[in-house]
Amino acid sequence: xxxxxxxxxxxxxxxxxxxxxxxxxxxxxxxxxxxxxxxxxxxxxxxxxxxxxxxxxxxxxxxxxxxxxxxxxxxxxxxxxxxxxxxxxxxxxxxxxxxxxxxxxxxxxxxxxxxxxxxxxxxxxxxxxxxxxxxxxxxxxxxxxxxxxxxxxxxxxxxxxxxxxxxxxxxxxxxxxxxxxxxxxxxxxxxxxxxxxxxxxxxxxxxxxx
Amino acid sequence: xxxxxxxxxxxxxxxxxxxxxxxxxxxxxxxxxxxxxxxxxxxxxxxxxxxxxxxxxxxxxxxxxxxxxxxxxxxxxxxxxxxxxxxxxxxxxxxxxxxxxxxxxxxxxxxxxxxxxxxxxxxxxxxxxxxxxxxxxxxxxxxxxxxxxxxxxxxxxxxxxxxxxxxxxxxxxxxxxxxxxxxxxxxxxxxxxxxxxxxxxxxxxxxxxxxxxxxxxxxxxxxxxxxxxxxxxxxxxxxxxxxxxxxxxxxxxxxxxxxxxxxxxxxxxxxxxxxxxxxxxxxxxxxxxxxxxxxxxxxxxxxxxxxxxxxxxxxxxxxxxxxxxxxxxxxxxxxxxxxxxxxxxxxxxxxxxxxxxxxxxxxxxxxxx
Numbered sequence: 001x002x003x004x005x006x007x008x009x010x011x012x013x014x015x016x017x018x019x020x021x022x023x024x025x026x027x028x029x030x031x032x033x034x035x036x037x038x039x040x041x042x043x044x045x046x047x048x049x050x051x052x053x054x055x056x057x058x059x060x061x062x063x064x065x066x067x068x069x070x071x072x073x074x075x076x077x078x079x080x081x082x083x084x085x086x087x088x089x090x091x092x093x094x095x096x097x098x099x100x101x102x103x104x105x106x107x108x109x110x111x112x113x114x115x116x117x118x119x120x121x122x123x124x125x126x127x128x129x130x131x132x133x134x135x136x137x138x139x140x141x142x143x144x145x146x147x148x149x150x151x152x153x154x155x156x157x158x159x160x161x162x163x164x165x166x167x168x169x170x171x172x173x174x175x176x177x178x179x180x181x182x183x184x185x186x187x188x189x190x191x192x193x194x195x196x197x198x199x200x201x202x203x204x205x206x207x208x209x210x
Numbered sequence: 211x212x213x214x215x216x217x218x219x220x221x222x223x224x225x226x227x228x229x230x231x232x233x234x235x236x237x238x239x240x241x242x243x244x245x246x247x248x249x250x251x252x253x254x255x256x257x258x259x260x261x262x263x264x265x266x267x268x269x270x271x272x273x274x275x276x277x278x279x280x281x282x283x284x285x286x287x288x289x290x291x292x293x294x295x296x297x298x299x300x301x302x303x304x305x306x307x308x309x310x311x312x313x314x315x316x317x318x319x320x321x322x323x324x325x326x327x328x329x330x331x332x333x334x335x336x337x338x339x340x341x342x343x344x345x346x347x348x349x350x351x352x353x354x355x356x357x358x359x360x361x362x363x364x365x366x367x368x369x370x371x372x373x374x375x376x377x378x379x380x381x382x383x384x385x386x387x388x389x390x391x392x393x394x395x396x397x398x399x400x401x402x403x404x405x406x407x408x409x410x411x412x413x414x415x416x417x418x419x420x421x422x423x424x425x426x427x428x429x430x431x432x433x434x435x436x437x438x439x440x441x442x443x444x445x446x447x448x449x450x451x452x453x454x455x456x457x458x459x460x461x462x463x464x465x466x467x468x469x470x471x472x473x474x475x476x477x478x479x480x481x482x483x484x485x486x487x488x489x490x491x492x493x494x495x496x497x498x499x500x501x502x503x504x505x506x507x508x509x510x511x512x513x514x515x516x517x518x519x520x521x522x523x524x525x526x527x528x529x530x531x532x533x534x535x536x537x538x539x540x541x542x543x544x545x546x547x548x549x550x551x552x553x554x555x556x557x558x559x560x561x562x563x564x565x566x567x568x569x570x571x572x573x574x575x576x577x578x579x
Contacts (some may be wrong), residue, residue: 041542065477083478085456089383187479191349191452193470 002047004198006066010055014093014181018071019050021090026044026178026201039203047196059084061185069200075158079119086189087201091208095160097122097176102147103169105154114153123156126176144168156195217308218313218344218513219506223298225343226317226504230296233336235319238295240281246271248280251381254491255280255463258304262311268573274302279501282320283489288496292323312507318483320501322490329566330434330467330485331441333500337471338447345473346514352412352439352453355484356431357405358455361398363427369394370461373402382406398493401426409454412439416453431466438467456567463489469502473512480508519578522547526555527567539565539572 009015025071027048032041036082042049053061056076061067063082077086097119107113116137116172127134128181137152142165146152158170158179159165183204185197202208216224227237239526244264253259255277263276275281278299286293296319305312308544319336321329341348358377362370369392376385382403389399404422408415416436423432435453442448459468464484471481484501525542527536536551543549543565550559564576 029413063477084379086379086384088382108268186477187471188474188477192347192474 001021002045003068003193003196003197004042004044004049004066005193005200006049006051007177008053008058008061008070009050009059010071010181011052011072012055012110013096014055014071017092018090020180021204021207022048022050022200025200027200027203034185038118040147046106050082062184063089065188065204068193069197070184070188071181072184075119075186077182078123078125078177081121083187085187086187088181088204088208089153090183090204091183093179095158095179096166097156097179098159099126099154099156099173099176100144100156100159100165100170102172103171104171105147112140114151115183116143116154117156118143122176144170193203213229218509221343222235222504222506222509223315223346224316224412227296228339229339229343230319230336233294235294235296238282238297238320240251240275240278240285240297240299242300244275244281244284248284249273249276252280252463252492254304254460254488258313260304275299276301276303277334277400278316278318278503279320279486280493282359282501282575283322283493283495283499284494285289286322286497288500290323291322291477292325292329293324297322297444306461316503317504317506318501320499322499322501323497325485325487325498325500327437327441329406330438330500333502334438334467334469335442335445335447336451337452337469337502338442338450338504338508340525341450341471341473341481342447344504344509345475347474349450349452349472350465350469350481351409351452351472352469353453353455353457354435354466355429355459355468356434356466357423357428358402358458359461359465360426360428360431361402361405362394362461365394374461377406379403380406380456384540405455409456410452412442412448412451416440421452434466447572459484461488463492467500470501471504473509475512476508478508480505518560521550522561523549523563524556524559524561524563525549525551525565525567525572527551527553529553535570536567538570543572 009019027046028040029048029050030048040051046120056210058070059075059076059082060082062070062084073093113134114137115123115134116139120136120138123136140147141203143155143157147157148168156176165171190197221379249256249261261276264272266272278301280298282295298317301314301316302311321333338350341350362373372388376388385403386399401422408419420432435475439451442451457468457470462465462485465487466485468478470483473480481502485500487498488498525539540549540551562579563571563574566575
């Protein structure tokens with residue numbers, strides 16, 4: 001029987017794009033294109049099973065072995081540090097993790113910097129590397145309003161086009177790290193499904209280079 | 211002994227103790243507690259740096275053991291030849307996935323003293339045999355920290371750590387850029403990138419690795435790796451060995467061969483070990499050392515299959531049945547499987563057969579097999 005490769009796809013536009021690449025890499029799955037509300041699709045002939053999961057959960061599925069392969073943003077990998085192989089930069093979903101503040105903001109080094117973010121670890125590491133004392137305010141959404149309402153001095157968040165920042169009178173102060181979608185693999189799956197994973201990585205790498 | 215009722219980790223413990231004992235390893239028993247100071251001084255050696263502490267009656271800050279190796283090294287003495295020890299202990303540390311403290315059952319062995327090529331082979335062989343005792347399909351990934359350390363000689367510590375992390379993640383795309391930022395020589399950078407891609411059976415990888423490392427500072431470490439791995443040639447275990455440089459351990463503690471074991475069905479490594487001469491020096495020992503740990507808690511779901519029944523038989527008895535009669539019937543039924551005796555039909559127990567005691571005889575009234 002052909003080895004089944006379990007692939008966790010992030011729901012949304014990015015997931016659609018990577019699915020097209022997986023299919024082109026030799027792992028097609030006609031069933032996934034049918035209109036229905038199913039979340040798991042498989043093609044035993046191609047030896048692949050796809051499932052749609054919340055983008056921030058992909059790394060958990062892969063780390064715990066429910067998925068052999070997945071696609072996760074570098075932001076998630078840096079924040080949660082899952083124990084997985086990071087095999088390829090797919091050069092999709094390109095954006096950056098940045099520090100943003102109200103226009104004209106000046107950092108006062110005499111005071112603790114209040115940082116609002118969803119990404120406490122990334123923000124913490126960024127400021128720890130420069131020895132800046134910060135107070136992290138963990139928020140789950142609408143981060144942009146934190147400095148406007150005086151909840152924080154700056155925010156650390158993902159910036160794609162910068163439109164939301166502009167509309168809220170914020171600007172990027174510095175880039176923390178560039179972000180893009182990464183192909184990740186479970187470490188044990190890499191040992192026991194090596195052939196299928198290698199074939200998939202080669203197929204994906206070729207498309208990244210094209 | 212009937213081992214069908216044992217859990218995976220319990221079965222593994224029996225098998226491993228028998229294996230290690232056969233090769234002259236002596237069981238090592240230690241206290242659950244250790245002075246906290248030991249862990250503070252070697253924090254980076256621990257898998258997780260969070261430790262459960264408490265103040266002992268004499269005012270000393272103590273810790274529930276998060277690790278076994280440090281305690282064994284602390285109690286080791288130089289000049290006593292080669293000490294071969296094995297353990298089966300509970301340790302307490304933060305679980306990677308839940309971020310809460312867990313009690314973890316760990317078995318393993320340590321070989322301390324004048325470590326020669328045979329000792330290295332023996333420990334590797336016992337690691338491979340341990341995996342085979344746990345599952346039929348298994349892989350032992352082997353690397354050598356000396357190779358990576360030699361290539362990273364002179365690279366600032368922070369950059370070296372980032373590079374090692376990229377190697378461990380097989381993250382080639384970032385490895386090159388980290389090397390460039392740290393001004394690592396282009397030849398070394400390209401070599402590191404090639405090392406990450408080089409993984410597979412020793413017979414295929416070692417010749418290519420030899421060519422790559424020729425005339426580099428890592429040539430000596432390469433020879434050591436070859437000696438250890440080639441000792442498996444012609445043995446049944448050779449098929450499960452892989453050279454894989456993504457096995458990286460902290461170079462401040464680990465000095466030579468490092469390895470990780472995987473079994474099919476468990477999504478993470480179940481065995482980890484290596485040669486840790488640097489830790490020995492840090493703890494002011496002249497002896498060398500090599501060892502490994504088997505994470506028994508990770509075997510819990512191995513070969514997980516839903517058990518359809520809690521017990522094989524339920525025996526119903528009535529008010530008139532004497533304890534002796536019930537006991538005789540239970541005894542008879544227990545010859546073929548597990549039995550529970552009760553007065554009324556149990557609601558929450560899944561059973562294969564339901565028996566009713568009728569005088570001296572038990573009668574089968576339901577069979578769900």
